[in-house]
Amino acid sequence: MAIGVVAGIVLAAILALIGLFKLMWRVAEPNEALVISGSTHRTEGIGEGMGFRIVTGRGTLVVPGVQAVRKLSLDLNETQLNVDCVTHQGIPLRVKGVVIFKIGDDLVSIANAARRFLDQQKMMPERVHIVFAGHLRSIVGGLTVEDMIRDREKLTGQTRAACGTEMEKLGLIVDSLQIHEIEDPTGYIKNLAMPHAAAVQRDARIAQAEANRLATEAEQTAFARMAEATRDSEILQAGYQAERDKAAATARQAGPLSEAAARQEVVVQETRVAELEAHRREQQLQADVRKPADAAAYETRTRAEAERDARISAAQAKAKETELAAAAEATRVTTAATADAAATEARGLAAAKATRATGEAEAAATQAKGLAVAASAKAKGLAEADAIKARAAALAENQEAVVAQQLAENWPAIVEAGAGAFGNVEHMVLLNGAEGMSEMFAKALTMGGTGLGLARQLLASMSQPAAPGSAADTTPVNGKTASASHQIPIADA
Structure with a gap:
């Protein structure tokens, strides 16, 4: 009893060990790798501390609950x-x-x-x-x-x-x-192959035409030989038939016609000879004239047909080449015309914009210049009017002061006019030096009321508007007022 219990316990332990081993043992198939994670492992060629282990082509023990096993397919x-x-x-x-x-x-x-x-x-x-x-x-x-x-x-x-x-x-x-x-x-690849395909098709057509020509030539030669053989056979058959007919007639007329037959034998023989001679001549003519003529005619006809086919093929190829060249030229001309039209349009738009901008700038400049000239003329006219008004007011209040100021401003002209009195004097003797000269000059200015008359003329020219064309007429020149020079008569010394 005890032995049976012990045996059962041992058997149970063995079975448990076997089950535990199967649970812990994992085998990698030839087309997969087992990736075992859950503890630090050292794998050859990778280094330490990778964190997982790789198993291929063999089995390994795995601790359930501690380590995880996953499969990675190598298919x-x-x-x-x-x-x-x-x-x-x-x-x-x-x-x-x-x-x-x-x-x-x-x-x-x-x-x-x-x-x-x-x-x-x-x-x-x-x-x-x-x-x-x-x-x-x-x-x-x-x-x-x-x-x-x-x-x-x-x-x-x-x-x-x-x-x-x-x-x-x-x-x-x-x-x-x-x-x-x-x-x-x-379709680029197809277009790339088209020239080669066309060349191959052309060569194939030429080769087919040449083969057809050779086949036709051989057929015609065979037909001619067949006709010649048929003719020779018919001629021979006709000769044999004539001989058979002759023999039959001779047999039938053997009795009463034997003599006539004998007489006619010579004629028959002569006719036979003539026929044979004619046949020989015909054969000679066939061999010497007809056959060479037929061969020459056939050769000429065949060559003409071949040259015609070649010319047709060349004309077709030339027409195709001309058509392609015309299409390419048309495309190129269309593209160039489109580009020239676009460039011309762009240049025209740019020129129009530039012309418009230039015209607007010139118009603005002309307008500004005209406004400036008008403003300047207006300011100058206002200034001259104010000056005239001021002179008129000054003359009304203090005429002597104004006259004195005008005399001071025009004194050089007065002195020049007084010095003109000595223009005709060739020799002058002064007894008292500079004082005599001063006295002489003062007398020249005052002689006959000349100096006073000049002062009055100056005063009249400032106080009254001058008549056009008079001696005191003032004319604005370049924005300034110039006075006409006064001629002062001075008595000769």
């Missing part, structure tokens, strides 16, 4: 590329392809991928598409359409090289990158 993934790009020539293209990638097998790549995609493995194709689309647009922007068509491997290699660093940071490696198709919505 292949793919993402379809459908990227709109613009080439170096400014031509829009759509590049289609496929990228096949996976998480790297080394621990560094698995660790990088685990940090980024452990809970978002379904987002990996989208992220990879974003990376490749950006680099693909950048690379296509530096290439031409011709480069992409002739060297597609170059585009693929540059794209893989550009994305390699970023994919390595994500823990991913690219197994394959294929560019399936380059779509051209503008």
Whole structure:
């Protein structure tokens, strides 16, 4: 009894150990990696303190409740590329392809991928598409359409090289990158291939025409030979038939006509000879004249047909070339005319604006100048009127003071007029020196009331308006009033 209990306990313990072992033991499949977190681990090639452990291709013990185990798939993934790009020539293209990638097998790549995609493995194709689309647009922007068509491997290699660093940071490696198709919505690639396709089509048509010519020539030769054989056969058959008929007639007329037959044998033989001779001559004419003539005629006709076909092909090609050149020239002339019209319109608008601005500025300047001249003339007239009014008032109040002031202002003219009295004196003797000269000059000024008359004339010229054309007439010149010189008679000494 005790032994059975002990055996049951031992068996239960063994089963519990087995169950606990199965619960703690985790095995990584060949296409997955186990990421175990929950304690600090040291992983070879990564360093210490990573915070999680990576297990691939083997089993490991996991403490339930302390450590967490999650799986990271190492299967292949793919993402379809459908990227709109613009080439170096400014031509829009759509590049289609496929990228096949996976998480790297080394621990560094698995660790990088685990940090980024452990809970978002379904987002990996989208992220990879974003990376490749950006680099693909950048690379296509530096290439031409011709480069992409002739060297597609170059585009693929540059794209893989550009994305390699970023994919390595994500823990991913690219197994394959294929560019399936380059779509051209503008038709540039089709237009690029049209000259080559036209040249191939032209060569094909020429080759077909040459083959048709050779076939027709061979057929005609065969037909001629068939006709010749038929003719020879009919001639031979006719000769054989004549011989058979002759034999039959001879047999029928063997009795009563034997003698006539004998006589006619010579004629028959002669006729036979003549027929044979005619047949020989006919054969000779066929061989010497008709056959060479037929061959020459056939050769001439065939050459004429070939030259006609060649001229037609050349004329069609020339017409197509002329049509394309005319279309290109028309496009160029239209573009140039449009550009010249736009430039002429812009220049006309600029000239009109400049002319308008110049006219407005000149009009403003002329208006300002006229206003200034008018204001100046008005101010000068007012000033002269005020001056005349002031002189009139001064003469009314103190005539002697005004006369004295005017005499003082005009004294040089008075002295000059008095000195004119000595203009006709050739010799003068002064007995008392300077005093005699002063007395002589005073007498000259006062002789016959000359000085007093001059003073009165000056006073009259200031107090009364001068008549036009008189000696005291004042005329404004350049804004100033000039007095006419007075002639003062002085008696000769």
